[in-house]
Structure formats: structure tokens, C-alpha cells
Amino acid sequence: MEPPLRAAVGRLISRPLAPGDQAAVLSLIEADRLPGQPPPHPRMLARLGTADLDRMSVTVLTEPNGRVAGALCCAARMSDDARVICWMHGHENFGVLTALIALARSTVGHQRLVLLGTDSDQLGDPHVLGVPVLARRITARALRTARFTPVSSYRFFKHDLKGSVPPPTFPLAEISPLGDPAWKRIQLVDGRGNVWAWALMYSAGPDHLVLRYLDFNKSRRGRRMGVHLLNQCLHYAIKRGADSLVSYAETDDHERAALLFCNGFIQHDTIVSYESPH
The missing domain is CATH 3.40.630.30 (Gcn5-related N-acetyltransferase (GNAT))
Structure with missing residues (x-):
């Protein structure tokens, strides 16, 4: 049985990212990396905004002994005033991920909460954002439990060039x-x-x-x-x-998927972005 939300929040302490957290947070991100993706870079933690995202901030959840158990990056999206979870990672621990979602929700008010899921540096494409639902099954389950619904999805392909x-x-x-x-x-x-x-x-x-x-x-x-x-x-x-080439195909783009399949690309996962109602 999964731990209840109160227990997860009760034993974890949230605070802003500190300089000494960098290695631990990058390790969390690295643990969720898909084959063919670039390794996490410290700039992911230092970024303050993008063309459409403002007030980006990183929060960590720590255990009582100080160990970083999870991390969350949130921002405001200027184009539609939505609150955005840019990325979150918690070693696929349901309790930690549930606490991260609750933490993001606590700052929303009446805005929509949109989950982009993974930094664009990690997916290697600034236009494809979301959670790989096979590699991160627990994250996907935590989002569904929190009543997030899918918005868009892409198939993730990789070609081994050797x-x-x-x-x-x-x-x-x-x-x-x-x-x-x-x-x-x-x-x-x-x-x-x-x-x-x-x-x-x-x-x-x-x-x-x-x-x-x-x-x-x-x-x-x-x-x-x-x-x-x-x-x-x-x-x-x-x-x-x-060593490899990564590509994506929208879930309903069967022609592109067939072209990739027939020429040595292998589908490794499906990248799904989510949103939550007010």
C-alpha cells in the first residue's frame, strides 16, 4: 500500500535549492535519463526563465537527516498565465512524488497546473516535453492519482549508429x-x-x-x-x-513512426505531458 500524503509530507522538509544540493539533484535527474539523452547539466538548476517561462525556481524535499529525496522546478507561463511544473524527480518513490505534486499545487491558487515533466535539455528537443511513462511508471501513476490528465504524447525513438x-x-x-x-x-x-x-x-x-x-x-x-x-x-x-540519433513522432503520426521503425529506429518510450484542472 502506498504511503498516505500526510505521512509523505510530514517526514519530508521542503526548502529552496541551496548550492550544496547541486550534486544530489543532478543525481536524481540522471537516474531518470533515457538512452540517448544527454546527461543533466548544472544550468538546469541555474536557469531563471525562458522565452515563455518566468520566475523559475527549484525546491528540494529532504529527509530529516538532510538527504535530498526529491526536487521540483516550477515557473509561471506568460502565454496563458498557467503555473508550470518544469520538471520533478524523486527516484520513482511514490510518496516523494506525491509530496512534490502537493507542493506544486500549494502555489497555484486558481491557475491551471501544467506538467512539462522533463527539462528540454534532457529530452534534447525544446518542443517535446513530458514524462516517459514506461521508464517512469511511478511518476505517471502519481500524476494520475492526483487527477492530472494527458495533454499530448510523443513516441521516443533511438537509432544505435554503431x-x-x-x-x-x-x-x-x-x-x-x-x-x-x-x-x-x-x-x-x-x-x-x-x-x-x-x-x-x-x-x-x-x-x-x-x-x-x-x-x-x-x-x-x-x-x-x-x-x-x-x-x-x-x-x-x-x-x-x-553514438546514437534520437527522434520523436506524435502518437497519431503513423507514417513517421513507420519510416523510423523501418530504418533502424527502436521505440523506447512514450513522452506524455499532463495538466490538472483548477
Whole structure:
């Protein structure tokens, strides 16, 4: 039987993050890392806001002996005035996670409470946020128990690049930078300058790449443009020195999922974001 909320809160002490907590909190985050994700970085704990998130703050829950048992990052979302749980980690301990959710709720008032679930640095994609519901089954159960409901979901795929990619074919893709240096556009272009297929790659770190988007000119359907471009993306990742390439597909995007499945990607989890009513 799971511990009741009062017992969980009663034996845990909440306080703001202190400089001496950094190693313990990063260890909590590391314990929830999926294959192919970058390791946690101290900047996750020092970030004060983003383009849409303001007043970010990290709170820790400690046991009576001072050991950090859980950590929670909350913020205000400026676009809709919702209160946001940016991420929370508690070694998959139901009592600790329940206490973290209660702590977040205590600051909400009449605002919606939205759970993004995992820092974008961890998922390697600033547009895909949520909790991996297989690797973090207890977290997902704690959220459902607290009456959070799913809002969006993505399948999480990984391709092991070690000796499993066929040699590149021609024509080779063009690679061009975008405004943000972490992003690259990879595209196939014919001799007349017409774009046949294109993809977006995101660098979450020197060895961690994400295939964020891939599409092709529908007039080229049946000519394996998607397969050819995907192969080029894999070779780009190898050239960058990555051991694996991560990608996502919305749960109902069966065409993209099939393309990834048929070309060496393996689904490891499903990333789900949640929200709670007032």
C-alpha cells in the first residue's frame, strides 16, 4: 500500500535549492535519463526563465537527516498565465512524488497546473516535453492519482549508429545552419533548385543529436525520398561523432513512426505531458 500524503509530507522538509544540493539533484535527474539523452547539466538548476517561462525556481524535499529525496522546478507561463511544473524527480518513490505534486499545487491558487515533466535539455528537443511513462511508471501513476490528465504524447525513438547504417547514396544532402546554431536544415535538392525532401536536426550537445522534423515533396511519393533523406541524417550524425540519433513522432503520426521503425529506429518510450484542472 502506498504511503498516505500526510505521512509523505510530514517526514519530508521542503526548502529552496541551496548550492550544496547541486550534486544530489543532478543525481536524481540522471537516474531518470533515457538512452540517448544527454546527461543533466548544472544550468538546469541555474536557469531563471525562458522565452515563455518566468520566475523559475527549484525546491528540494529532504529527509530529516538532510538527504535530498526529491526536487521540483516550477515557473509561471506568460502565454496563458498557467503555473508550470518544469520538471520533478524523486527516484520513482511514490510518496516523494506525491509530496512534490502537493507542493506544486500549494502555489497555484486558481491557475491551471501544467506538467512539462522533463527539462528540454534532457529530452534534447525544446518542443517535446513530458514524462516517459514506461521508464517512469511511478511518476505517471502519481500524476494520475492526483487527477492530472494527458495533454499530448510523443513516441521516443533511438537509432544505435554503431555499424548499422548503409553507405550514403547520391545526391548528397545540403546542410545549412538556421538562426539558432543548435539547429541545422538538411535537404535534398535537384539540379533546378527544387527541394525534394527536408529535415531539421537539433544538437542537444556535442554527442547528442535529435532528428526533429522530416518531410518530403508529395509529388515524389514512391521514390523513397524520405528513406534517402533519413539515411543522410544518420550519416550526418555519425560524422558529428554521435553514438546514437534520437527522434520523436506524435502518437497519431503513423507514417513517421513507420519510416523510423523501418530504418533502424527502436521505440523506447512514450513522452506524455499532463495538466490538472483548477
